[in-house]
Amino acid sequence: MLVLGIVRGYGRAHGYRIGNDLLSWGADEWANVKWGSIYHALHTLTERGLLRDHNEVAGRTEYELTERGEAEYMKLLREALRRPQPRPDFLGAALAMLPSLPRAEAIALLRQRLEALEEQREKAQAQVDALVDPPHVRELFGLWESQAAGGAEWTRGLIARLEGGAYPMAGEPGSPGKPGSWESLKFPPYPPR
Structure with a gap:
């Protein structure tokens, strides 16, 4: 969900950007994210048809969400909010991507x-x-x-x-929940700690 969510947020993103964002959020601690696992996830998600890769710049692959990827991302996000899990990384990932949902839907899922x-x-x-x-x-x-x-x-x-x-939630002014809306966000450089 995290990798799909970051690609979705930027519209297109390369592995280093995805990793930098995840590590700046401390996901290496709460979700056991490692650089190698990010590239493995990108490869697997591309093979499954959830991401599309673009190799327009030599030595740099960018990824973009497919329709199937959008559907899978939203399914994972909704499930992580709706169902308590023994592992905290599911909820952590959902919270990082919370603005992808409209306010009323997020509240309804949290009530469940x-x-x-x-x-x-x-x-x-x-x-x-x-x-x-x-x-x-x-x-x-x-x-x-x-x-x-x-x-x-x-x-x-x-x-x-x-x-x-x-x-700000999806559909509201200033929300980072719209696909491709993260270009204006300023994430701290890795590592922020």
Whole structure:
């Protein structure tokens, strides 16, 4: 999703630009992104017909999203917002690409996420309450309950911020959510830390 999203944002992008942006966001830490994995992803996505490569400049391949790539990107983005996952990189990627969605759709997907997190919290609490042996396993269920409760609280906050007009979303003035709209954005050079 991240690679597709960055290519989409620029309209056309080369591997170094994609990697530079991802690493400037710290994706090497929260999504285990490495330079080699970026080029592997570009090759694989091109083979799958999700990206189209352009070799107009010697030694530099630029990539562009295909219609299939746009559909896959939006599917991945929606799923990452809607469904809580054990791995935080899915949500991190979705947040990095959040403006690709219209405000109302993003809020609706986050409400589905909130409902799922509240169900997870209730299930974990029931497991804590029902467990007798071994008693230390209650800590595992307690951890799950705490994580779901924290995720639900954060999700409620993001919904409130979006409802309050935070962040320009797709279709709104100044939104970086339109394909090819990132040329004017100024990302810090790698590494920003």
